[in-house]
Amino acid sequence: MTAARAGRPAVDAPADMTAPDVLRRRLFQPTTAAFAAVAVLVALLDVAGIAVPEPVQVVPFAVSVLLFGLPHGALDHLVPARLDPGISRRRSIASVVLLYAVLGAATAAVWIVLPVAGFTLFILVTWFHWGQGDLWLDRALGDAPPSRTDAALTVLVRGALPMLGPLLLHAREYAAVLRGTTGLLGARSAPAGALLESPVIRLTAALVLVALITAHLVVRRRAGGRPAPAVGEITVLAIFFLVVPPVLAVGLYFTFWHAVRHIVRLELLTDGGRAALQRGHLLRSFGRFLRDAAPLTACAVVLLAALALVLRSADLGTYLLLIAALTTPHTAVVTWMDRRRSQGVAAVRGEEPVQR
Numbered sequence: 001m002t003a004a005r006a007g008r009p010a011v012d013a014p015a016d017m018t019a020p021d022v023l024r025r026r027l028f029q030p031t032t033a034a035f036a037a038v039a040v041l042v043a044l045l046d047v048a049g050i051a052v053p054e055p056v057q058v059v060p061f062a063v064s065v066l067l068f069g070l071p072h073g074a075l076d077h078l079v080p081a082r083l084d085p086g087i088s089r090r091r092s093i094a095s096v097v098l099l100y101a102v103l104g105a106a107t108a109a110v111w112i113v114l115p116v117a118g119f120t121l122f123i124l125v126t127w128f129h130w131g132q133g134d135l136w137l138d139r140a141l142g143d144a145p146p147s148r149t150d151a152a153l154t155v156l157v158r159g160a161l162p163m164l165g166p167l168l169l170h171a172r173e174y175a176a177v178l179r180g181t182t183g184l185l186g187a188r189s190a191p192a193g194a195l196l197e198s199p200v201i202r203l204t205a206a207l208v209l210v211a212l213i214t215a216h217l218v219v220r221r222r223a224g225g226r227p228a229p230a231v232g233e234i235t236v237l238a239i240f241f242l243v244v245p246p247v248l249a250v251g252l253y254f255t256f257w258h259a260v261r262h263i264v265r266l267e268l269l270t271d272g273g274r275a276a277l278q279r280g281h282l283l284r285s286f287g288r289f290l291r292d293a294a295p296l297t298a299c300a301v302v303l304l305a306a307l308a309l310v311l312r313s314a315d316l317g318t319y320l321l322l323i324a325a326l327t328t329p330h331t332a333v334v335t336w337m338d339r340r341r342s343q344g345v346a347a348v349r350g351e352e353p354v355q356r
């Protein structure tokens with residue numbers, strides 16, 4: 001259906017634009033620009049001696065409960081059926097529910113027995129998971145070459161930006177999140193917090209980040225990929241995570257960068273979603289997704305409320321504990337999707353029929 005027939009202004013993407021072009025111009029480039037604008041704004045406020053108030057910093061995480069963040073994993077139970085016509089809806093739901101029960105409980109057990117190890121595992125799993133999300137997109141947009149070294153470095157760099165970046169200039173807030181989460185489980189994490197705040201660790205993190213970024217860009221160029229878009233995104237994200245207070249920065253990244261990209265990936269697996277995205281109808285596509293994800297998002301909200309009651313705390317730490325338990329199985333689902341990579345990549349290029 002064209003926009004004119006729908007009786008709205010002509011907002012359809014031009015017919016000669018491919019899906020990657022449309023997504024790049026309508027979604028990914030504006031997102032990068034918005035992140036750059038936030039970094040500039042925060043830097044200007046800083047110069048003026050104004051700090052972003054703490055209640056404002058948690059707004060993106062609060063928004064993520066219903067918009068994009070928590071919902072982005074709420075279709076995991078349908079992913080196997082969407083990707084493989086040989087897998088029935090019933091089998092898809094049963095296997096993913098089992099996966100969530102086993103890996104979610106195992107993650108919770110680590111947190112309960114060894115909270116600091118739970119936190120460390122959470123950072124490492126997120127590092128990998130957010131890195132794999134950006135690798136998928138780089139490949140889908142034709143920027144990343146089919147090289148294993150490029151893949152490994154992309155995952156390492158993209159995950160390191162949000163997980164190591166905040167440590168360089170905001171180690172105190174980083175350590176506060178460690179205390180805020182592990183403290184809910186009765187842990188005394190003073191030594192680990194002090195370690196995070198030590199100059200040696202922060203300097204090491206800076207060196208690792210610079211080395212990874214350099215190696216990544218060199219390898220991408222040599223392997224025949226397109227380094228230019230990556231340079232732009234990495235530069236903006238590096239400045240963003242250096243400048244913006246971590247709770248605000250990581251909340252914005254989770255909600256409007258990682259989750260949005262994953263939603264695009266899932267929408268491209270359906271006829272309706274792909275058609276909407278190819279025409280640049282982003283809001284329609286996100287609306288469809290949020291509606292589909294509503295039942296399981298509601299279940300996750302109930303779990304969050306139950307956790308808040310058990311821990312007698314309804315703060316960011318509680319929410320992060322829930323996310324930690326859900327992220328391990330979610331990462332397993334996405335890793336399975338990656339192994340069937342050809343589907344997703346072909347879908348964004350409009351080369352392949354997709355199933356509902």
Ligand SMILES: CC1=C(/C=C/C(C)=C/C=C/C(C)=C/C=O)C(C)(C)CCC1
Pocket residue numbers: 122123126129162163166173174177178246247250251254258323327
């Ligand atoms: C909030 C915050 C942190 C950790 C956030 C994490 C680890 C979030 C993970 C979210 C996931 C995995 C969502 C699912 O895709 C850091 C880095 C300690 C820095 C201080 C602020």
Ligand SMILES: [Fe+2]
Pocket residue numbers: 072073129258259262330
């Ligand atoms: Fe995710």
